[in-house]
Amino acid sequence: MMAFKMSKLARRFQGSGRCAVFSLGAASPSAADPVCAAARRACNPVSTPGRWGVNVARRLGAVHGAASPRQRRLRFAATAAVVAASLHAGGLVAMSDRAVSLDSDAGDWQRAKKTLLTSSQQERRKMYRTDFLSLEQIPVWTHSGDLAGQPHYKDNDALSQKISLYRGDITKLEIDAIVNAANSSLLGGGGVDGAIHRGAGPLLKKECSTLGGCETGEAKITGAYGLPAKYVIHTVGPIAHGPVREKERKDLRDCYYNSLKTAVENQCRTVAFPCVSTGVYGYPPEQAVDVALSTVREYLDEHHAQLDRIIFCVFLKSDEELYKKNLPLYFPQSEFLLNHA
Numbered sequence: 415m416m417a418f419k420m421s422k423l424a425r426r427f428q429g430s431g432r433c434a435v436f437s438l439g440a441a442s443p444s445a446a447d448p449v450c451a452a453a454r455r456a457c458n459p460v461s462t463p464g465r466w467g468v469n470v471a472r473r474l475g476a477v478h479g480a481a482s483p484r485q486r487r488l489r490f491a492a493t494a495a496v497v498a499a500s501l502h503a504g505g506l507v508a509m510s511d512r513a514v515s516l517d518s519d520a521g522d523w524q525r526a527k528k529t530l531l532t533s534s535q536q537e538r539r540k541m542y543r544t545d546f547l548s549l550e551q552i553p554v555w556t557h558s559g560d561l562a563g564q565p566h567y568k569d570n571d572a573l574s575q576k577i578s579l580y581r582g583d584i585t586k587l588e589i590d591a592i593v594n595a596a597n598s599s600l601l602g603g604g605g606v607d608g609a610i611h612r613g614a615g616p617l618l619k620k621e622c623s624t625l626g627g628c629e630t631g632e633a634k635i636t637g638a639y640g641l642p643a644k645y646v647i648h649t650v651g652p653i654a655h656g657p658v659r660e661k662e663r664k665d666l667r668d669c670y671y672n673s674l675k676t677a678v679e680n681q682c683r684t685v686a687f688p689c690v691s692t693g694v695y696g697y698p699p700e701q702a703v704d705v706a707l708s709t710v711r712e713y714l715d716e717h718h719a720q721l722d723r724i725i726f727c728v729f730l731k732s733d734e735e736l737y738k739k740n741l742p743l744y745f746p747q748s749e750f751l752l753n754h755a
Contacts, residue, residue, distance in 0.1 A: 516541060516640040519616035526617055527637035531644060535588075543640030544613045546588040549684055552578045552725060557747045562739050565746035566708070573714050574745045576723055580686075581734045584727040585613035588642035590682035591635070592727075593673045595690045596648040598627050600634065606688045606729075615640040622648070631668030633676045645682060647673045651691030658701055666691055666702060670709040678720045686725035689733055703736045707744040 514526040530538055539546070555577045584592050584606060594610045597603045600622040602611035611618055621636045628634050633649040649672065652665035669690050677685045687706065691697035710724055728734045 514541070516543060516615045516617060519620055521617055521620075523617040523620045523637070523639075526639060527621065530637060530639065539642075541640065542642050543615055544642065545586055546642035547582070547586045548588045549723060552580050552587070552723075554723075555579050555741060555745070557742045559738065561742050561746075563743060566743050567711055567746065569746040569748040570715075571748055573711070573718060574747050576714060576718070576721060577710075577741065577745050578723060578725040579734065579737050579741065580725050580727050581729070581731070582727065583609070584686055584688050585609050585641055587686050587725065587727070589684035589686060589723070589725070590643065591645040591647050591677050591680070591684070592638070592641070592643045592686045593633075593688060593690070594646050594648045595688050595693070596628060596650055598629065598650050600625055600628050600648050605693050610641070610646060613641050614638055614646065618646065631665040631672065633669070633672035635676050635680055643686075645677075645680060647676050647682075647685070649673050649690065651695055652697065653695045654691060654697040656696075658698065662697065663701075663705060666697060666705045667709045670706055671713060674710070674713045674717070674721070674724075678717060683720070683722040684725070685721065685723070686727045688727055688729070692733070699733055699736055703733075703740050707737075707740055711744045 514529050515521045516526060530541065533541075554575055580587075592610070594607055595605065596607050601619055602608055602622075617639045618636060625634050625636070628648055628650045630650045630652055633647050635645050635647050638644055638646045649669040651669050652662040654662040670687065673687070674685065687710075689699065689702060690706070692699045692702045706726070714721065714724070726737055728737060
């Protein structure tokens with residue numbers, strides 16, 4: 415049994431956020447042992463765990479010359495114990511420094527955003543406010559069924575492999591960025607906008623309040639806070655009650671183009687779009703799907719190396735059917751065309 419014991423291992427975090435301090439008591443049963451005495455002297459409080467570990471090694475080394483084999487074994491055990499405790503202290507400090515509150519608007523959104531963006535995926539998962547669906551669980555789109563007409567673009571299987579169609583909750587997607595069909599205030603609303611704000615928590619609105627709103631067709635990016643995505647890209651679609659004019663078509667195209675441009679500028683390689691403007695904004699879904707698919711196709715033609723996956727995330731069954739019908743026209747797949755020539 416090891417003769418040397420750590421009779422007291424106390425830890426305290428100082429207000430400055432620096433090290434946890436440990437000490438070895440003098441009540442060790444081997445108080446007269448020079449190795450134990452050196453170990454106790456080594457464990458004086460210092461300002462950082464790293465300096466503490468250096469002091470241990472230096473002071474224990476002072477008795478090296480006179481130590482017997484038994485004392486050298488004890489010295490090694492003492493050094494291992496205190497260094498392990500020092501590393502543990504550093505880990506606890508790091509965890510403490512990265513703790514953020516995502517449930518109160520009294521929190522610091524800048525600190526929370528930085529912490530989340532610099533955390534590992536495993537660390538971030540502990541802070542999600544919703545369930546998540548990883549990218550690996552979203553299949554790449556494949557053509558099935560009939561071809562609704564002559565493809566509008568040449569087949570390019572490399573681009574087709576970057577497309578997914580998913581019917582479900584966009585707030586659960588664990589990807590780089592989800593797009594929010596926002597209103598011009600960016601302060602939350604109904605539909606997908608409200609769902610994203612509820613999932614992210616109050617710090618999303620707090621950051622959005624610093625952006626000065628958003629014009630139709632523009633896109634602005636924020637952190638995603640309690641959501642599995644890293645970022646939220648907010649875009650404001652056109653209102654199109656009545657016949658769709660060229661201005662509304664251009665504005666909707668700008669929503670998709672500027673959202674993709676913002677994603678690329680912020681190194682987001684995986685992006686999910688909801689159906690922009692097709693809810694209360696009144697844009698006919700059967701026309702909106704053509705704008706969405708053509709804009710994404712043309713952007714990928716030019717920037718395919720900067721994006722890995724574009725997910726069209728729909729909520730209604732009718733929207734899912736529209737995308738299934740129209741995707742082959744914009745992303746035709748060579749194998750399907752060959753088999754149906």
